[in-house]
Amino acid sequence: MTIAEAKQLCIVDYLASLGHHPQYVKSNQYWYLSPLREERTPSFKVNDRLNEWYDFGAATGGDMVELGKHLYRTENVSEVLAHIERYVNTTAIPGIRGTVVAPRAVETKMQHITVVPLRHHALLSYLHSRRIDGEIGRMFCKEVHYELRKRRYFALAFGNVAGGYEVRNPYYKGCIQGKDISLVKHSRDGTQDRICVFEGFMDFLSYLTLKQTGNEEVCINAPCDYLVMNSVNNLKKALVRLQAYPIIHCYLDNDLAGQKTTETIAGMYGLRVHDEAHRYTEYKDLNDYLRGKKR
Known part of the structure; x- marks a missing residue:
């Protein structure tokens, strides 16, 4: 079995063949009691659309091969592949997935990518539709133009620490030039005592818009640095950065993934x-709170 073949095996089916079944399923997200350790509430998530897993309790995740390393307690990829192949050949597990959705496949086909200051009226209108202040958008976002299948597109671009950009418009959400967390310092002179943590940059921009209006129901009345995870799969990277802060404010989504992410951070610090999140408990996230869109 090759690495490519192993990665095409459906993680949900493979876990089922090992006797692990989800406790909760919603929108292609399968939540399990972790197969890697003992626990009483599910904190192991599989995204069946991307065929990726994440263990919030261990702050680690990845594809089928990475799962095999943890299941079989080895870093030797050849051993992992041998274990997986042996189990597939001796059980009734379904075969290789007929169609595999590769993460961020569209980005690999983008050409002629340029990043410029944010000024396109359509993107500013999009921010306005999300009730985000345009000047705040200009301060923290750029606009990216790219060619895909011989057609030109543009989107918002929010920078991360790896030099890549989170990309968003009303029809598309992705990343170019490397996925990572984003860290925004209150001051260039050093680190603040407090940091606010967000899952996505729309929530970060929503927070700043609320803060600008003097909202004290949600916002912290003190200087803060800001960390945007850009994906729960970046949690491990976020945990390293959070080590420097005495006070950590988590503004994550009011859903199971947001709850587990906060629990993982609290378990560490x-x-x-x-x-x-209790400050906007009737809303899914900060942007919904800003828009007055209750669950």
Whole structure:
């Protein structure tokens, strides 16, 4: 079995063949009691559309090969492949997935990518539709233009620490030039005592818009640095950065993934962590709160 063949095996089916079944399923997200350790509430998530897993309790995840490393307690890829092939050949597990959705496949086909200051009226209108202040959008976002299948497109671009960009418009959400967290410092002179953590940059921009209006129901009345995860799969990277902060404010989504992410951060940093999601408990996330869109 090759690495490519192993990655095409459906993780949900493979876990089922090992006797692990989801406790909760919603929108292609399968939640399990972790097969890697003992626990009482599910914190192991499989995204069946991307065929990727993430264990919030261990702050790690990946594809089928990475799962095999943890299941079979080895870093030797050849051993992992041998274990997987042996199990596939001796059980009734379904075969290789007929169609595999490769993460960020569209981005690999983009050509003639240019990043410029944000000024396109359609993108500013999109921010306005999300109730985000245009000047705040201009301050923290750029616009990216690219060619895909011989057609030209444009979108918002929000930079990350790896030099890549989170890309968003009303019809598309992705990343170019490398996925990573984003870190925004309050001051160039050093690190603040407090940091606010967001899952996506729309929530970060929503927070700044709320803060600009003097909203104290949600916002912290103190200087803060800001960390945007850009994906829960970046949690491990985020945990490293959060180590420097005495006070950590988590503004994550009011859903199971947001809850588990906050629990993981709190498990690492204890009383330093404040779960601020209760400030907008009737809303899925900060942008829905800003728009007045209740669940």
